[in-house]
Amino acid sequence: MFDTLLEELHESIHIRGGRSMLLPKDISSFRSQKSKSLIRNWLWSVPGFRRWRVTRLDAGERLQVLNSVAYPEYIYDHPIMGIDLLWFGKTGKLVAVLDFQPLVQEKAYLDRHFKDLKSLNVQFPSLVNHGPMRSFDPHQYFSPWLLLCRGGFELANNTLPHAFTSFLECYWKLHLESLGKKSKLSSSMVEDLQANYDIYSAERDPAHGLFYSYFGKTWTDKFVSEFLFPCSIKNTSLEPDRSYQEE
Numbered sequence: 001m002f003d004t005l006l007e008e009l010h011e012s013i014h015i016r017g018g019r020s021m022l023l024p025k026d027i028s029s030f031r032s033q034k035s036k037s038l039i040r041n042w043l044w045s046v047p048g049f050r051r052w053r054v055t056r057l058d059a060g061e062r063l064q065v066l067n068s069v070a071y072p073e074y075i076y077d078h079p080i081m082g083i084d085l086l087w088f089g090k091t092g093k094l095v096a097v098l099d100f101q102p103l104v105q106e107k108a109y110l111d112r113h114f115k116d117l118k119s120l121n122v123q124f125p126s127l128v129n130h131g132p133m134r135s136f137d138p139h140q141y142f143s144p145w146l147l148l149c150r151g152g153f154e155l156a157n158n159t160l161p162h163a164f165t166s167f168l169e170c171y172w173k174l175h176l177e178s179l180g181k182k183s184k185l186s187s188s189m190v191e192d193l194q195a196n197y198d199i200y201s202a203e204r205d206p207a208h209g210l211f212y213s214y215f216g217k218t219w220t221d222k223f224v225s226e227f228l229f230p231c232s233i234k235n236t237s238l239e240p241d242r243s244y245q246e247e
């Protein structure tokens with residue numbers, strides 16, 4: 001599950017000039033001792049973005065994950081791109097979240113950036129079937145038009161791939177349009193808001209318990225603070241990715 005979507009994501013990054021960065025070995029790929037779960041990670045350097053990370057977790061029948069976050073450069077104030085797809089094979093359950101994650105919730109900002117995501121809500125109503133959020137606050141870094149659904153195989157296998165393609169196209173469109181426009185939020189404000197996103201996500205993300213159980217505390221703490229949400233621990237004036245080299 002999700003390998004086709006992973007390939008599609010990587011291909012779409014690649015054709016827009018993305019280059020894969022070299023990661024520390026135990027972040028690039030890490031296998032749990034006891035459960036044979038494998039996590040693989042990629043970090044891309046993409047024009048117009050300061051950081052684009054991708055994670056694929058293969059824990060067999062128990063869990064399959066595709067997760068990705070793209071942070072635009074600070075001179076652009078458009079939303080962060082967020083993807084979180086989970087497939088629990090034993091119970092046949094899908095949790096899928098696709099969002100343009102807004103830096104602020106003001107109407108003018110939402111009007112400016114969310115026309116296309118709104119239309120995806122109309123196109124894919126079966127992906128907008130969520131109840132209340134359990135871990136996150138829907139009014140912080142989530143948009144009113146996020147695609148968030150809990151479903152089964154049919155949704156995962158048929159609807160999700162179409163929605164995924166459209167979602168990526170819409171986000172690239174938003175990104176390309178934003179390159180030509182002047183941001184309304186200042187770069188320093190965008191920098192603070194993106195750093196806050198990392199702090200907020202590191203605190204709330206329900207994945208940490210899962211990573212602890214698969215990969216242990218030492219590896220998980222390093223992974224969360226250095227790879228998933230580096231701005232949650234670092235002084236935001238430091239560029240977090242300078243330590244990584246191009247592959």
Ligand code: BLA
Pocket residue numbers: 055057065067068069081082083084086095097098099132133134135136148205206207210228
């Ligand atoms: C939910 N995400 C979850 C859950 C897990 C993960 C285990 C709980 C599943 C459930 O509710 O049944 C897993 N999250 C991960 C993994 C990683 C991660 C493996 O970050 C890292 C590799 N989460 C994101 C991004 C978004 C996101 C980018 O990482 C936005 C698109 C959203 N995940 C998100 C939301 C939920 C969720 C909204 C539901 C949580 C809730 O109900 O509050």
